[in-house]
Amino acid sequence: MGQAQSDENSIPTTTTTNTPPPSANSPRDSEDTSSPSMDSLLAEAAAYGEDDNENESLEAKAQRALDCPCIADLRNGSCGSQFSEAFLCFLKSTAEEKGSDCVNPFVALQSCINANPDAFSKSVTGDEKETEKKEEQPPVQDHRIIPPLWAKDPPRSGNSKL
């Protein structure tokens, strides 16, 4: 299935400009003591870790997270390095909108995926559980839909305007 083939996928690049000043304009926010969103997700997660070392730097924690075996497949795919950078940045993000300070690595990951649409397909990463055929095995449901006039075949006369 041809995913991510359209150029429009990269549209978001143009919207990158306004990097938000962290929570600057929420006037009622002042008495919100906990404001958990200002912590990085990583710090949050680490707080629940069983053998967490309080003094470890965020950077070191993030690196350790990247070494976790369960993401080996993501890390080693053809967009592995872009993934690692984007994920690392996201983990460390302390922005109100998590990840909004990661536009560059996000865009890099997007471009890599656009260039390698199969970057994260199982088969590519050597995992062969892909034996299930890509047909639609579950019964096809009732999907009588009403298409727009312009999508009808054969085209209708009296073309309606869009």
Added chain:
Amino acid sequence: MSSRENPSGICKSIPKLISSFVDTFVDYSVSGIFLPQDPSSQNEILQTRFEKPERLVAIGDLHGDLEKSREAFKIAGLIDSSDRWTGGSTMVVQVGDVLDRGGEELKILYFLEKLKREAERAGGKILTMNGNHEIMNIEGDFRYVTKKGLEEFQIWADWYCLGNKMKTLCSGLDKPKDPYEGIPMSFPRMRADCFEGIRARIAALRPDGPIAKRFLTKNQTVAVVGDSVFVHGGLLAEHIEYGLERINEEVRGWINGFKGGRYAPAYCRGGNSVVWLRKFSEEMAHKCDCAALEHALSTIPGVKRMIMGHTIQDAGINGVCNDKAIRIDVGMSKGCADGLPEVLEIRRDSGVRIVTSNPLYKENLYSHVAPDSKTGLGLLVPVPKQVEVKA
């Protein structure tokens, strides 16, 4: 216990972290937006009645036109030039019909979601509602879908599926559900080059579909705010008798895929339904059934007006039946009348007025038709204009 090659508790959190990373990445790729955290708790009962806020702004049908949507928020001072909420404690009601007739439907859904969260933090609130076009799309009635509308959903589906693949690679996460499950590969009597877009749209918007579930289940179908009742088409006494809370919950349950199958509850279908009714929004005042309106209003204690979208008012926002019916669909979308954005404002202390970007109503009535007339606060016209003759 902790003696693996990576003796860290942090690995236990990785699946959760991957999941939120992937969601953020997909959101950004689809919309260009990073959503702030959602301050509202999930799954709370959909609220139907609200106290009258200090300031209430009502916005009409948006129909896939992001630029006009922005303008509508801007003229009411609700957002700044980078789309951040500046409305403070203002409450906003958008009366539905975000979908169809334009190609930026998802972008508007994201835009509204972001503002909802920002508003919530600032002590404000944004309600979004179901219009007939939301209901139609959930049902697979795509008559008013544009080509761009198919493309945008296709892009969403591609990124969404890619996100699912990434999650699948992370051991420890449940295998995500295939959004296309059960959707046919082709459709009779339809152009083959539309199949993919149509499939994406069905996947996204059918009951329990990811977009329907995420965004549309948060919509009210009816809402009472202070002395105003909001609904997309209109309410008859029988709807009120059926129960406003009940309507909201049932429609939401249907969109969630809990029950009811493909089609919406009966009061959302057909000419006399709450999202289709035009009895109170006919442009010609004399065609409006004021008696039925007054009867309906009298059955909701404390409510003195009904505010509706659905029927384009060429003359702008206006009221009929002694301003008991306020009609706010100005057809602003390029896919409709390309009308000038106007919104309704109700202040607790100073009553009802119209905020417009129409230069005609600007301070200097006859001076200039300024090219910048689209930005900034328009003149506030006192009390809804009574419009009897259509221009």
